[in-house]
Amino acid sequence: MPYQKPIIYSTFDPNSCVCHFRSRFVEVCCPQHPEAHLIEDYRAGDQICSECGLVVGDRVIDVGSEWRTFSNEKANNDPSRVGGPENPLLNGSDLSTIIGPGAGGASFDGFGNSKYQNRRSMSSSDRALINAFREISNMADKINLPKTIVDRANLLFKQVHDGKNLKGRSNDAIASASLYIACRQEGVPRTFKEICAVSKISKKEIGRCFKLILKALETQVDLITTGDFMSRFCSNLGLPTFAQKAATHIARKAVDLDIVPGRSPISVAAAAIYMASQASDDKRTQKDIGDIAGVADVTIRQSYKLMYPHAKELFPDDFKFSTPIELLPPL
Amino acid sequence: MEVVCGGRFLSPSFSGAWRESTSGDNTRSIIDQSQMGEQEQVSAVMEDEKVIKEEDLEVDPEPVLDIIINNVVSSFSVACHLDLHHLALHGNNVELRKENGVLTMKLRKPPTTASIWSSGKITCTGSTSECQARLAGRRIARCVQKMGYNVKFRNFRIVNVLGTCSLPFAIKITPFSQKHRDAASYEPELHPGVTYRIEHPKATLKIFSTGSITVTAPSIANVQNAIEHIYPLVREFGKARSEEEMAEYRRNQARKQFPILNFEDVEEDLSSSEIEEYWEPM
Numbered sequence: 298m299p300y301q302k303p304i305i306y307s308t309f310d311p312n313s314c315v316c317h318f319r320s321r322f323v324e325v326c327c328p329q330h331p332e333a334h335l336i337e338d339y340r341a342g343d344q345i346c347s348e349c350g351l352v353v354g355d356r357v358i359d360v361g362s363e364w365r366t367f368s369n370e371k372a373n374n375d376p377s378r379v380g381g382p383e384n385p386l387l388n389g390s391d392l393s394t395i396i397g398p399g400a401g402g403a404s405f406d407g408f409g410n411s412k413y414q415n416r417r418s419m420s421s422s423d424r425a426l427i428n429a430f431r432e433i434s435n436m437a438d439k440i441n442l443p444k445t446i447v448d449r450a451n452l453l454f455k456q457v458h459d460g461k462n463l464k465g466r467s468n469d470a471i472a473s474a475s476l477y478i479a480c481r482q483e484g485v486p487r488t489f490k491e492i493c494a495v496s497k498i499s500k501k502e503i504g505r506c507f508k509l510i511l512k513a514l515e516t517q518v519d520l521i522t523t524g525d526f527m528s529r530f531c532s533n534l535g536l537p538t539f540a541q542k543a544a545t546h547i548a549r550k551a552v553d554l555d556i557v558p559g560r561s562p563i564s565v566a567a568a569a570i571y572m573a574s575q576a577s578d579d580k581r582t583q584k585d586i587g588d589i590a591g592v593a594d595v596t597i598r599q600s601y602k603l604m605y606p607h608a609k610e611l612f613p614d615d616f617k618f619s620t621p622i623e624l625l626p627p628l
Numbered sequence: 629m630e631v632v633c634g635g636r637f638l639s640p641s642f643s644g645a646w647r648e649s650t651s652g653d654n655t656r657s658i659i660d661q662s663q664m665g666e667q668e669q670v671s672a673v674m675e676d677e678k679v680i681k682e683e684d685l686e687v688d689p690e691p692v693l694d695i696i697i698n699n700v701v702s703s704f705s706v707a708c709h710l711d712l713h714h715l716a717l718h719g720n721n722v723e724l725r726k727e728n729g730v731l732t733m734k735l736r737k738p739p740t741t742a743s744i745w746s747s748g749k750i751t752c753t754g755s756t757s758e759c760q761a762r763l764a765g766r767r768i769a770r771c772v773q774k775m776g777y778n779v780k781f782r783n784f785r786i787v788n789v790l791g792t793c794s795l796p797f798a799i800k801i802t803p804f805s806q807k808h809r810d811a812a813s814y815e816p817e818l819h820p821g822v823t824y825r826i827e828h829p830k831a832t833l834k835i836f837s838t839g840s841i842t843v844t845a846p847s848i849a850n851v852q853n854a855i856e857h858i859y860p861l862v863r864e865f866g867k868a869r870s871e872e873e874m875a876e877y878r879r880n881q882a883r884k885q886f887p888i889l890n891f892e893d894v895e896e897d898l899s900s901s902e903i904e905e906y907w908e909p910m
Contacts, residue, residue, distance in 0.1 A: 488817060489817050489818070504815070504817075504818045507815075508813065508815075511813075517809055520802065520805065520806065520814065520816075521816070521817070552802075555800065555867070558798060558800070558801075558837040558838075559801070559820050559836065559837035559838065560816075561816040561817055561820070562816055563816075563817065
């Protein structure tokens with residue numbers, strides 16, 4: 298029998314008003330080295346003393362994944378003995394048992410409905426959380442966001458949900474806003490309009506929730522820059538690399554020289570792409586760029602009008618012009 | 629600090645503070661109220677203590693900063709329940725919206741709008757000074773009293789004041805918002821201005837890249853203190869206006885010099901009988 302350290306605790310019997318002291322053996326340890334750290338070997342289910350190598354614990358429960366793999370996934374009974382990995386950071390540990398789908402004749406009543414139905418009341422406290430995580434995952438999937446951003450968005454949602462300051466707001470709105478903040482924090486911001494496109498919440502509401510979440514979590518985000526959106530917009534338009542580099546340079550120069558005060562970085566980026574594409578072979582109209590970037594074409598026109606007089610300073614030095622600067626459209 | 633109804637608004641503390649910092653060249657002048665017309669203006673003299681070293685930073689020749697109060701929102705109670713339906717049928721210039729449960733009464737002089745609830749609470753908006761707001765409140769209460777309610781003028785307080793100010797220079801808002809991360813919030817996608825909140829005095833300022841500043845605060849004194857507080861912070865991010873911006877700025881200033889409403893003239897035209905008619909229930 299493995300040597301165990303005694304832990305003494307007391308129980309109080311209310312009927313007889315007597316306190317009993319009992320010792321219960323809970324922790325295992327090596328008999329020669331009681332204070333030594335135990336190394337756990339999950340494959341064999343052992344606990345080994347780090348000093349002398351004595352195996353002190355056995356038949357330890359294996360918390361790894363199922364090691365038997367099955368190619369026949371369409372079988373009625375799923376022979377896997379474990380469920381999916383639990384999500385300990387984001388849920389309360391859900392260790393309830395659920396009744397599986399029935400197989401065989403006995404589990405169906407006369408009408409063909411399964412007798413034991415308990416799909417309800419799984420985890421009522423986390424129901425909102427699980428719904429929100431599913432929404433975030435769906436939204437991220439539509440715009441191909443990686444798992445790191447989804448995880449960060451889930452974490453933000455959980456923090457907001459626990460804080461309870463935004464309790465009255467729609468969960469979908471908070472989910473969209475936390476996805477937006479996650480993209481910002483990872484350094485790959487998405488515009489509000491892009492998040493609106495995959496969510497059913499209006500831009501106004503997402504903006505409101507965004508500000509409230511920043512206040513509730515007391516965090517700040519970096520300001521968006523023109524360069525964050527260049528690669529995405531240009532590849533969506535199918536522009537060649539040198540045009541994209543030129544557009545990035547134009548937008549950065551325009552902001553540095555402060556030619557476009559008070560204009561949103563998205564509009565400046567769109568105008569820079571227009572200028573670069575018009576100077577190269579692959580020309581794009583303001584309408585095309587406006588559709589991709591989510592800005593109106595009059596907005597692009599306004600920013601372009603501010604940038605056009607300074608076109609000479611904005612272009613990079615090594616840019617080869619298919620259309621020279623003088624022939625750029627002044628609209 | 630005295631506040632004279634309908635008159636000039638001076639802040640001795642403010643002028644005193646700036647007196648120390650002047651070089652002494654420019655004379656101090658408070659713009660006379662009568663020159664500017666009815667719109668209440670708090671004029672304060674701002675001195676540019678830094679000698680202008682950069683030749684491109686040109687400041688507008690007049691060194692005076694006008695703070696214009698656009699809106700004063702006040703709230704009070706008449707201390708008795710009101711029958712909004714009866715008021716809507718028998719009152720002048722009233723409009724009842726049943727879905728909100730609010731009666732709107734518009735006054736011509738001073739031009740204000742009051743929202744009246746059946747509990748007797750009234751919110752009055754549209755005034756341009758503290759005493760004008762009080763006067764409007766009393767007129768509303770008088771209108772309600774004339775329709776037969778036992779009215780008392782209780783708990784009058786100013787809830788919100790909106791003031792605007794146009795600085796003589798443009799502002800680089802991106803570096804400004806980066807420096808003041810804790811108090812300033814700038815989201816170019818949502819709003820073109822920086823929202824700057826200050827705790828003491830309590831105020832919210834919206835700072836735009838053209839140099840205009842909008843302040844909302846619980847009192848007129850707070851508006852002035854907020855502008856004083858923000859001026860040095862914004863000054864270091866000032867930049868000269870380009871030609872188009874200067875043209876735009878001048879156009880805006882010209883529009884503000886000749887306000888559409890000028891109720892001093894209206895007051896002379898109204899005879900006493902007209903006032904009686906205006907208040908009589910239909």
